[in-house]
Amino acid sequence: MQDELVRARAAAHIANRLQPAAKDRALLAMGEHIHLAADAILEANARDLERAQAAGEATHRVDRLRLNESRIAAMIEGLHQVRALSDPVGEVISSWSQQSGLRMQQIRVPFGVIGVIYEARPNVTVDTAGLTVKTGNAVVLRGGKEAFETNRALTAALRSGLEEAELPPDLVIMLTDTDRRSVDALIRARTFVDLVIPRGGAGLIQHVVEHATVPVIETGVGNCHVYVDAQANLEMALDIVINAKTQRPSVCNAAETLLVHAAVADAFLPKAMRQLAARGVELRLDERSLAIVRRDAPDLVHGGVASPPIDVATEQDYATEFLALILAVKVVQSLDEAILHVGQYGTGHSEAIVTEDDQAAHDFLTRVDAAAVYHNASTRFTDGFEFGFGAEIGISTQKLHARGPMGLRELTSYKYIIRGTGQIRS
Amino acid sequence: MQDELVRARAAAHIANRLQPAAKDRALLAMGEHIHLAADAILEANARDLERAQAAGEATHRVDRLRLNESRIAAMIEGLHQVRALSDPVGEVISSWSQQSGLRMQQIRVPFGVIGVIYEARPNVTVDTAGLTVKTGNAVVLRGGKEAFETNRALTAALRSGLEEAELPPDLVIMLTDTDRRSVDALIRARTFVDLVIPRGGAGLIQHVVEHATVPVIETGVGNCHVYVDAQANLEMALDIVINAKTQRPSVCNAAETLLVHAAVADAFLPKAMRQLAARGVELRLDERSLAIVRRDAPDLVHGGVASPPIDVATEQDYATEFLALILAVKVVQSLDEAILHVGQYGTGHSEAIVTEDDQAAHDFLTRVDAAAVYHNASTRFTDGFEFGFGAEIGISTQKLHARGPMGLRELTSYKYIIRGTGQIRS
Numbered sequence: 073m074q075d076e077l078v079r080a081r082a083a084a085h086i087a088n089r090l091q092p093a094a095k096d097r098a099l100l101a102m103g104e105h106i107h108l109a110a111d112a113i114l115e116a117n118a119r120d121l122e123r124a125q126a127a128g129e130a131t132h133r134v135d136r137l138r139l140n141e142s143r144i145a146a147m148i149e150g151l152h153q154v155r156a157l158s159d160p161v162g163e164v165i166s167s168w169s170q171q172s173g174l175r176m177q178q179i180r181v182p183f184g185v186i187g188v189i190y191e192a193r194p195n196v197t198v199d200t201a202g203l204t205v206k207t208g209n210a211v212v213l214r215g216g217k218e219a220f221e222t223n224r225a226l227t228a229a230l231r232s233g234l235e236e237a238e239l240p241p242d243l244v245i246m247l248t249d250t251d252r253r254s255v256d257a258l259i260r261a262r263t264f265v266d267l268v269i270p271r272g273g274a275g276l277i278q279h280v281v282e283h284a285t286v287p288v289i290e291t292g293v294g295n296c297h298v299y300v301d302a303q304a305n306l307e308m309a310l311d312i313v314i315n316a317k318t319q320r321p322s323v324c325n326a327a328e329t330l331l332v333h334a335a336v337a338d339a340f341l342p343k344a345m346r347q348l349a350a351r352g353v354e355l356r357l358d359e360r361s362l363a364i365v366r367r368d369a370p371d372l373v374h375g376g377v378a379s380p381p382i383d384v385a386t387e388q389d390y391a392t393e394f395l396a397l398i399l400a401v402k403v404v405q406s407l408d409e410a411i412l413h414v415g416q417y418g419t420g421h422s423e424a425i426v427t428e429d430d431q432a433a434h435d436f437l438t439r440v441d442a443a444a445v446y447h448n449a450s451t452r453f454t455d456g457f458e459f460g461f462g463a464e465i466g467i468s469t470q471k472l473h474a475r476g477p478m479g480l481r482e483l484t485s486y487k488y489i490i491r492g493t494g495q496i497r498s
Numbered sequence: 499m500q501d502e503l504v505r506a507r508a509a510a511h512i513a514n515r516l517q518p519a520a521k522d523r524a525l526l527a528m529g530e531h532i533h534l535a536a537d538a539i540l541e542a543n544a545r546d547l548e549r550a551q552a553a554g555e556a557t558h559r560v561d562r563l564r565l566n567e568s569r570i571a572a573m574i575e576g577l578h579q580v581r582a583l584s585d586p587v588g589e590v591i592s593s594w595s596q597q598s599g600l601r602m603q604q605i606r607v608p609f610g611v612i613g614v615i616y617e618a619r620p621n622v623t624v625d626t627a628g629l630t631v632k633t634g635n636a637v638v639l640r641g642g643k644e645a646f647e648t649n650r651a652l653t654a655a656l657r658s659g660l661e662e663a664e665l666p667p668d669l670v671i672m673l674t675d676t677d678r679r680s681v682d683a684l685i686r687a688r689t690f691v692d693l694v695i696p697r698g699g700a701g702l703i704q705h706v707v708e709h710a711t712v713p714v715i716e717t718g719v720g721n722c723h724v725y726v727d728a729q730a731n732l733e734m735a736l737d738i739v740i741n742a743k744t745q746r747p748s749v750c751n752a753a754e755t756l757l758v759h760a761a762v763a764d765a766f767l768p769k770a771m772r773q774l775a776a777r778g779v780e781l782r783l784d785e786r787s788l789a790i791v792r793r794d795a796p797d798l799v800h801g802g803v804a805s806p807p808i809d810v811a812t813e814q815d816y817a818t819e820f821l822a823l824i825l826a827v828k829v830v831q832s833l834d835e836a837i838l839h840v841g842q843y844g845t846g847h848s849e850a851i852v853t854e855d856d857q858a859a860h861d862f863l864t865r866v867d868a869a870a871v872y873h874n875a876s877t878r879f880t881d882g883f884e885f886g887f888g889a890e891i892g893i894s895t896q897k898l899h900a901r902g903p904m905g906l907r908e909l910t911s912y913k914y915i916i917r918g919t920g921q922i923r924s
Contacts, residue, residue, distance in 0.1 A: 085841070089864055170886060174875055183897050184867065262707075266897050281688075281711050287898040288713070308920040315922035415511070437915050438515055441610065449600055449918030458923070459914070460596060471609050471692050471911035472713040473899035485897035488885070489863050492875030494734040496741035497884070 073257050076212065076245050077185070077264035083242035084184045084210035092159040094239065098205055099155040102233030103148040106198065109229040110144050116225035117194070124218050136192045137219055147198040147226075150463075154202040157462045160481045161208045177489045182208035184266040186483065187258045188465075189280060191216040191272040197226045201244045203465050205234070207483040210243045212265065214258055216272075217250035224248070252279075259284035266485075271466050274393065289474060291466035294324030294421035295393045296451045299410040299436065301427035302335040308448060309426040310344055315450040316424065318351045322395050324467060325422045325454040329390055329400040331410045337361065337403045342368040345401075349380055353397045356385035360403040390417045407432050411439050418442060420469045422451035443469060443476035499683050502638065502671050503611070503690035509668035510610045510636035518585040520665065524631055525581040528659030529574040532624065535655040536570050542651035543620070550644050562618045563645055573624040573652075576889075580628040583888045586907045587634045601917045606910045608634035610692040613684045614891075615706060617642040617698040623652045627670045629891050631660070633909040636669045638691065640684055642698075643676035650674070678705075685710035692911075697892050700819065715900060717892035720750035720847035721819045722877045725836040725862065727853035728761040734874060735852040736770050741876040742850065744777045748821050750893060751848045751880040755816055755826040757836045763787065763829045768794035771827075775806055779823045782811035786829040816843045833858050837865050844868060846895045848877035869895060869902035 087095075106113070117139040124134050163180040170176065186209050190196045197213055204211035215223040223246055231241035247254050259268050259280055268288050270280040277290055298316050300309040316327035332340055341364045345355060349372050357365060362384060366373050373382055380397070389400040390413070404410045414423050424446035425436040433447040444454040454476060456464025461479030468474045474482040513521075532539070543565040550560050589606040596602065612635050616622045623639055630637035641649040649672055657667035673680050685694050685706055694714050696706040703716055724742050726735040742753035758766055767790045771781060775798050783791060788810060792799050799808055806823070815826040816839070830836045840849050850872035851862040859873040870880040880902060882890025887905030894900045900908040 085865070085867075088867070168886065170884070172879075174879060176885065181867075285707050287896055289898070305920070311920060311922050319923055433917075439511070441511075441514070441607075442913065444914040444916060447915075447917045449916055449921040450923055452923035453598075453600060453916065453921070454914075458596070459602065460594065470713055472715070475911055476914050485901055487868065488870040488880075488902050489873075490870060490875055490879065491859075491873045494731070494737060495875040495879070496737050497745055497876055497878035 073247060073249065073254060073261075076247060077261050079242040080185045080210040080212050080245050081264050083240035084182065086240050087205075087208040087210060087243055088182055088184070090208055090239070094237070095159065095205055095208065096155050098234050098237035098239045099151050099202060101237040102201065102205070102230045103151040105229040105233035105236065106144065106148055106226065109225060109232075110141065113144060113222065113225040113229065114139060116221035119221045120219055129218065133192055133218070137194065137222070139194060139222060143195065147195050150195075150199055151202045154206050154463050157206065157480060159206065160484050165486055172495050173493060174495055175491045178486050179489055180481075180484045181487050183483065183485050185210045185212060185264060187212045187214065187265045187268040187286065189214045189255055189258065189268065189270045189272070189276065191276065192218050194219045194222040194226060196271060197223050197246070198230065200465060201230050203463055203480060203483060205239075205243055207480050209483060210245070212245050212247060212258060214247045214255060220250055255279070256283055259286055259288070262286055269466055289466070289468050289478070290470045291468055292324045293393055293419045293469055294326070294467070295329070295391070295417055295419045296325060296327045296422045297329045297331055297414050297418060298327045298424045298426065298451065299331040299414070300333060300336060300340055301407060301425055301429060301432050302333040303429035303432060304333075304336060304426040305428055306336060306340050309340065310347065312424065312426055312448070312450050313344060314347060314351065316452055317348065317353060317399050318397065319450075319452055321397050324393070325451050326395070327399070327424075327451050328392065328394050329402065329417065331402050331404050331413060332361070333407070333410070334360070334403050334405050337364055338368070341365060341401070345369060345372055348399060349382075351397070352380055353399050354380045355382045356389040356398065356400040357382060358385050358402045361401045393419070407435060411436060414440050421467065422446065422454040424449065424451050443467065499673065499675065499680060499687075502673060503687050505668040506611045506636040506638050506671050507690050509666035510608065512666050513631075513634040513636060513669055514608055514610070516634055516665070520663070521585065521631055521634065522581045524660050524663035524665045525577050525628060527663040528627065528631070528656045529577040531655040531659035531662065532570065532574055532652065535651060535658070536567065539570060539648065539651040539655065540565060542647035545647045546645055555644065559618055559644070563620065563648070565620060565648060569621065573621050576621075576625055577628045580632050580889050583632065583906060585632065586910050591912055598921050599919060600921055603915045604912050605915055606907075607913050609909065609911050611636045611638060611690060612909065613638045613640065613691045613694040613712065615640045615681055615684065615694065615696045615698070615702065617702065618644050620645045620648040620652060622697060623649045623672070624656065626891060627656045629889055629906060629909060631669055633906055635909060636671070638671050638673060638684060640673045640681060646676055681705070682709055685712050685714070688712055695892055715892070715894050715904070716896045717894055718750045719819055719845045719895055720752070720893070721755070721817070721843055721845045722751060722753045722848045723755045723757055723840050723844060724753045724850045724852065724877065725757040725840070726759060726762060726766055727833065727851055727855060727858050728759040729855035729858060730759075730762060730852040731854055732762060732766050735766065736773065738850065738852055738874070738876050739770060740773060740777065742878055743774065743779060743825050744823065745876075745878055747823050750819070751877050752821070753825070753850075753877050754818065754820050755828065755843065757828050757830050757839060758787065759833070759836070760786070760829050760831050763790055764794070767791060767827070771795060771798055774825060775808075777823070778806055779825050780806045781808045782815040782824065782826040783808060784811050784828045787827045819845070833861060837862060840866050840868075847893065848872065848880040850875065850877050869893065
């Protein structure tokens with residue numbers, strides 16, 4: 073791997089100085105070369121799919137791996153969209169003069185070499201390369217072994233595009249060693265790699281955080297809550313809970329736990345539970361919400377075979393990112409109890425309060441420590457595109473450097489440039 | 499330690515919501531209580547000094563540990579200076595509305611709990627507590643065992659000040675367990691600690707980076723260069739080199755290597771080497787600079803017993819942060835060679851070019867990848883106070899989150915607050 077990292081570093085030194093137009097030409101060429109290589113990419117993908125099916129992979133994992141013409145077109149369109157965004161590199165973040173006459177500038181610069189470690193979805197290969205080329209970074213990609221052939225074909229096309237645009241192809245390097253040791257070597261290559269971004273499940277992210285010596289941005293684990301306050305508009309609350317839980321349950325900004333203030337539990341829970349169950353949501357209820365449902369919606373508890381199961385919520389349920397049509401529910405006595413619950417079980421991703429009480433909203437928004445805190449809106453909006461960033465490389469759940477959706481700006485660092493006329497320190 | 503971290507987290511939850519005036523009152527009271535406790539602090543310091551001397555510690559280490567009335571007054575003055583700065587918490591970094599009607603705000607917030615690991619100097623205890631209280635963070639201090647008694651007395655005074663100002667004293671917690679295991683527990687306490695800043699020697703920083711799972715900001719290792727270009731004003735270059743090397747050689751922004759373009763080596767080196775040697779600087783010369791000195795300043799090489807030694811520079815010399823009156827010297831053939839040398843041996847701290855050639859300056863400033871790059875000024879200016887930040891918790895040599903001098907703003911993160919009227923994602 074040493075050799076690949078040396079080449080990435082050399083490419084980054086060149087990318088550091090590129091004008092926006094040169095990078096935009098490369099993005100265009102990268103898209104064209106993916107288009108030209110579409111057949112080869114689909115053939116490579118067919119081999120990956122065959123291997124995955126032969127290995128008995130779960131259907132949803134095979135589906136995430138599958139490319140077709142429209143998915144390839146979407147990747148190319150993604151490159152065009154990134155190209156159209158403005159280049160953050162070179163931006164003067166601040167500038168000032170010191171009494172000594174020194175002129176100071178804080179300027180946005182690329183990181184250098186970014187390592188990205190991800191799992192099955194091959195579109196990450198193209199999306200990531202687009203974002204890193206746009207920001208003048210070199211990227212070392214370490215994708216999952218399920219998508220190995222697909223990623224290799226995609227990377228070859230991206231590199232051809234870079235070559236055509238007369239940029240170093242080593243701006244996009246794919247590691248072809250797919251065992252775990254290559255991950256470990258990448259995340260400990262402090263001389264060669266400036267930043268590692270793991271994108272994937274909790275296990276991958278935990279492994280990277282545990283073993284990295286290169287600086288890491290943790291992404292994506294979202295145990296998100298919707299809190300329905302005593303002063304909530306209950307119709308709005310119902311819409312928000314249904315959206316946050318069911319609109320796309322497999323993603324990190326979907327809600328996993330519903331907290332309901334005791335004052336509105338009787339009025340809210342029976343109808344809400346019925347509508348969620350009707351959408352196939354398995355419910356994990358605390359004793360109080362279970363009692364309410366038993367009393368006011370007994371058919372749900374003793375429902376026919378078609379009803380999804382209802383269980384008593386365990387401690388573990390509140391701590392789990394289900395990423396599925398499962399919702400934990402808890403009745404709380406106060407806004408304070410809701411905030412404490414979120415503090416105890418939340419992962420600092422996205423948290424929402426539904427209320428008409430401005431003071432309660434203010435308290436929740438201020439005290440809850442998460443990347444995105446919502447008043448009267450669904451947690452599902454935490455996303456680079458929904459935030460208007462035009463692109464996204466992930467959603468940070470740490471507080472260092474970037475928090476929440478990360479777009480182009482978050483793929484840059486800065487440096488201070490100081491111009492003098494011979495100043496020395498006295 | 500668990501108990502101390504739980505208390506720090508609880509205090510951080512309260513500090514998160516404090517108004518600037520409450521924090522400023524606390525800073526005032528912290529200073530008053532250090533003043534009130536001055537005798538006890540000096541007695542504790544005397545015990546530390548006695549122990550250090552009995553243990554045969556080097557004189558400069560004992561000196562760094564020593565407090566006296568004027569050093570205590572300087573600590574108090576430091577708290578006043580931080581108090582006078584404006585509070586970055588709550589600043590709206592950006593705000594916008596989405597087409598959906600969602601109103602977005604990106605707001606500066608405290609990190610939460612910050613762990614600071616440091617070595618002998620007890621003023622770090624007070625400086626750090628001032629900065630973290632000002633920014634609404636709780637701090638867990640893990641100082642060196644040499645300063646144990648002094649730090650304990652200082653922390654007690656700081657906590658009394660917090661109590662008097664009716665803030666949680668647990669905003670400043672000192673770990674009283676001084677073995678290495680307490681460092682390791684602190685840097686792996688992901689649930690309780692949001693950020694760790696190691697301040698100290700390369701060994702400490704290396705250990706923290708190697709073993710931390712909490713996000714880290716690396717500070718302070720500075721292998722800094724001054725490059726004297728072919729088009730340099732040689733008088734200016736001499737002033738800058740002498741300042742960067744000798745004004746305070748023990749600090750991270752002092753220069754360790756001088757690079758001289760071959761075109762001016764004959765004109766520059768004899769005089770420069772003579773003046774540096776006269777200031778007690780040991781020289782480590784490459785073959786070309788040694789030949790020039792042998793020819794044009796032979797008395798330096800065969801000098802009397804009073805002259806500091808001159809040696810042939812080794813690979814290791816170029817890689818070393820001497821932190822002492824030692825300078826490695828190399829003649830380079832080109833600007834390119836200078837930039838490559840800095841890229842190979844530099845630690846990304848502070849790098850300077852001396853030249854009247856604007857294109858050369860531009861190339862150096864653009865291509866050298868360091869926190870601070872200087873044109874015609876000494877590297878010694880890389881410092882929070884010299885940058886006008888009014889305070890400093892360290893100088894970051896990584897690119898994630900903060901680069902270069904870190905003041906109050908760098909001790910904050912941000913969150914997104916999103917206000918809606920029932921928006922759901924379609």
